[in-house]
Amino acid sequence: MTIPDIVKTLDGTLVAGGESERTVGSVVANDLMSDVLLNDGEDMLLLTSLASDQAIRTANIVGAACVVVHNAKPLPQTMCQVADTLGIPLVSSPLSKYESCVRVHDFLAAEGKA
Amino acid sequence: MARVDYQPTILSGGENRSDDQIMAAHAEKTVRRVSGPGLPGMKGEGEPLVIMELLQRLRVKDVMRSHDIASVVRTDSMRYAENLMKRYHISGVPVLEDNRLFGIVSINDIIIALEGEWIGDQCQKHMSTNLVVLEEDMPLAFAIKYFQNYTFGRFPVLNKDRNFVGIVSQRDVTRVLMHELTNELARLEGKVVAPPVEAKGEGALPYYSMRQFVVVHNDLTNAGKAANEIKRMMKDAGMENKIVRRVAVAAYELEINICIHSVGGTLTFILERGKASIVAKDRGPGIADVDWACRDGTSTANDWIRSMGFGAGMGLANSKRVSDTFEIVSKVPNGTTVICGFNL
Numbered sequence: 001m002t003i004p005d006i007v008k009t010l011d012g013t014l015v016a017g018g019e020s021e022r023t024v025g026s027v028v029a030n031d032l033m034s035d036v037l038l039n040d041g042e043d044m045l046l047l048t049s050l051a052s053d054q055a056i057r058t059a060n061i062v063g064a065a066c067v068v069v070h071n072a073k074p075l076p077q078t079m080c081q082v083a084d085t086l087g088i089p090l091v092s093s094p095l096s097k098y099e100s101c102v103r104v105h106d107f108l109a110a111e112g113k114a
Numbered sequence: 115m116a117r118v119d120y121q122p123t124i125l126s127g128g129e130n131r132s133d134d135q136i137m138a139a140h141a142e143k144t145v146r147r148v149s150g151p152g153l154p155g156m157k158g159e160g161e162p163l164v165i166m167e168l169l170q171r172l173r174v175k176d177v178m179r180s181h182d183i184a185s186v187v188r189t190d191s192m193r194y195a196e197n198l199m200k201r202y203h204i205s206g207v208p209v210l211e212d213n214r215l216f217g218i219v220s221i222n223d224i225i226i227a228l229e230g231e232w233i234g235d236q237c238q239k240h241m242s243t244n245l246v247v248l249e250e251d252m253p254l255a256f257a258i259k260y261f262q263n264y265t266f267g268r269f270p271v272l273n274k275d276r277n278f279v280g281i282v283s284q285r286d287v288t289r290v291l292m293h294e295l296t297n298e299l300a301r302l303e304g305k306v307v308a309p310p311v312e313a314k315g316e317g318a319l320p321y322y323s324m325r326q327f328v329v330v331h332n333d334l335t336n337a338g339k340a341a342n343e344i345k346r347m348m349k350d351a352g353m354e355n356k357i358v359r360r361v362a363v364a365a366y367e368l369e370i371n372i373c374i375h376s377v378g379g380t381l382t383f384i385l386e387r388g389k390a391s392i393v394a395k396d397r398g399p400g401i402a403d404v405d406w407a408c409r410d411g412t413s414t415a416n417d418w419i420r421s422m423g424f425g426a427g428m429g430l431a432n433s434k435r436v437s438d439t440f441e442i443v444s445k446v447p448n449g450t451t452v453i454c455g456f457n458l
Contacts, residue, residue, distance in 0.1 A: 033370075034428035037363045038435075042355075050423045057338035058423070061345060061362045063355065078335065086342070 001107055003089050006045065006066055009107050010100050012093035016080035020089050022065040027108075029101050033058040047100050051075050056082045056090065064088060070097045164302065166255075166336060167328050167378075168294055174257050175250035177290040178271045178280035185210040186219060188238035192227045195219040195237055208270055209241050213277040215270050217241035247272050250279055254291070257282060302326065326382045329372040329396075334422055337373040341366035344383045344392070351385075357456060360436040361390050364454040367429040368394035374419045376449065390456040392433075400446035408434060408442065 001024040007014055026041025031050045036058050044064040048055050051073040059067045067083070069075060072094040083090040093100060108114040184198045185208045195207045199221065209217040219241045227233045227240055248257055248269045260269060261284055268283040325347070327340035345362035365381060372379045372394055379396030401407045410431045419425040430452070434440040439455035 031423060032426045032428075033423040034367065034426045034432055037367065037432055038428070048423075052422055053335065054338055054423050057342055058366070060342055061338075061359070061366045063359060 001045070001104070001111070001113075003066055003091075005107065006068065006089075006104075007091055009103050010068060010091065010093040010095055012068060012091040012095075015075060015090050015092050016083035017067075017087060017089040018084065020065065020087070024065055024108075027101075027104055029097055037062060045104065047097055047104070049073065049097055051079060053079050053082045055079070056086060056088055059088050060086045066091060068093050068100060070095055070100060164298055164328050165295070166333070167330050168291075168298060169255035169258065170253045170330065172254040172290070172294060173250065174248045174252045174254065174271055174282060175280070177254060177257070177286045178248075178250065178282040179286060180280035183208065183281055186237050187211050188216055188236065188241075190237050192219065192224060192233045192235055192237055192240055196224045196227075196233065199224065205267055208278065208281065209237055210278055213279075215245070215247070215272065215278040217243040218245060218270065245270065248282060249273070254287065257287060261287070324382065324384045326380050327369075329369055329379055329381055331373065331376060331378040333373060337370055338366055340381045341369050344381075347383070348385075348390075353458070357390070357458060361392060361454075361456050363436045364433040364456075365392045367433045368392060368452055368454070370424055371429045371452075372396045374424060379449065388458055390458055392452075392454045394450075394452045394454075396449045396451075398447045398449040400449055401444040402446055404442055404444050 001009075003014065003020050003022065006012065006024070022043055024045040025043030026039070027045045027047065028036055028039050028041065029047040030036050031048050033050070033054055036044075036046060036048075039062065042063065044059070044062055046055070046059050046064045046067045047070065048067065049070050051069050053076070055067055055069070056079060066089045068091045070093050072092060075090070075092060080090060095103070105114050184202050184204060186195050186198065188209055188211065198207050199205065205221045207219045208215055209219060216238065219237050223240055223242055224233070227235070232240065246260065246264055246266065246269060248260065248271045250271050250273050257269070260266075268281055270278060271280040271282055273279045325344075327343070329340065330336065341362055344365045345358055348358045348361060361383075365383065369381050372381065376396030377398050379394065382391075382393040382395070384391040384393065408430045410428055416425070430442070433452065433454055437454035438457045439453075441453040441455075442450065444450035
């Protein structure tokens with residue numbers, strides 16, 4: 001699953017962080033950053049409702065490939081700046097986090113990776 | 115260090131008003147909000163934490179001048195104010211009586227008085243009364259923001275009782291800031307140990323290096339920058355992804371802990387041959403029951419911290435989980451020191 005795949009699957013918009021060639025290696029849906037830090041998966045797709053700089057900084061610590069914020073939440077300008085600085089693709093999606101989880105699962109299942 | 119949301123105070127007034135009106139304006143101040151204490155030209159991840167802390171720690175009263183301030187009373191003539199400005203090479207004179215500020219005679223007021231030929235009139239008739247003032251306990255960051263937002267070259271300073279206590283100009287800010295920054299840099303330079311020359315090399319790990327970051331209480335805007343910088347340093351040194359991630363997780367959890375649970379402290383990254391360490395040291399209030407605090411899911415965080423994605427009570431437990439060695443020493447109210455060690 002590539003960044004364009006994420007944008008398309010989740011009806012999202014890439015709002016910061018720029019294009020990336022990376023593909024998703026693991027998926028985490030969580031709003032608690034300490035929970036996110038507990039995961040050892042590589043190239044993480046982080047599905048969250050936390051629209052703050054810390055979501056991006058946490059993603060950078062675990063080497064995440066992409067961060068998706070749900071329910072079309074307004075994203076603080078500083079969050080976008082941090083995503084640009086750290087080069088982490090930041091996607092805004094109108095979907096609920098649950099709906100995103102379902103769609104990402106279906107996509108990965110079709111790829112034989114779920 | 116907590117950020118307090120100060121607001122600029124404007125003493126409203128106008129020409130040809132009675133003393134009572136001016137006094138009333140003094141008593142019933144119009145308050146207008148401006149944006150927070152961000153700094154011009156300092157955005158994003160490159161914002162130095164040490165400068166941010168300095169600007170929050172220093173107060174307006176630390177930079178203002180409170181002695182030898184030339185002033186006039188309301189019944190003095192504009193000519194007298196003009197002479198004071200010439201004598202002391204200043205561009206404005208406060209109008210004071212018993213430490214109460216009634217207005218300012220600015221160089222602009224003098225020019226208009228000369229053109230209008232009322233330079234012999236009393237100051238109270240032509241002084242500027244629509245004033246923006248600072249409070250002595252405001253952080254210096256706010257004073258800098260005021261200089262950015264307004265065209266005034268100086269601001270009167272009032273205390274909590276609304277009495278005049280001093281005046282602050284851009285030159286005062288620069289003078290004190292240069293002095294403090296010099297001291298701070300000298301202090302930090304004393305803490306940095308440069309790697310031996312023979313250990314340097316393209317892609318090679320340094321033999322020994324140390325870097326310290328200041329972590330400010332409740333400054334969640336900047337929290338996490340130190341951990342991200344530590345991660346960048348390790349990656350640049352060509353270290354393995356797995357160890358980089360473990361060190362970065364510990365650094366991040368401990369940095370957030372200092373930010374949300376302590377009054378502030380430092381996060382230090384130490385790299386020596388065969389070992390990396392993260393040392394998190396805060397200045398209080400300390401942990402009464404360390405064993406309890408190290409358990410998963412135990413936290414004293416409030417709802418605000420939880421709304422920012424933290425406070426799940428896993429910080430210390432997570433740090434311990436990713437470390438090869440873990441030490442914690444805490445004393446109420448002196449503070450806590452945590453040392454996470456990693457075998458490279």
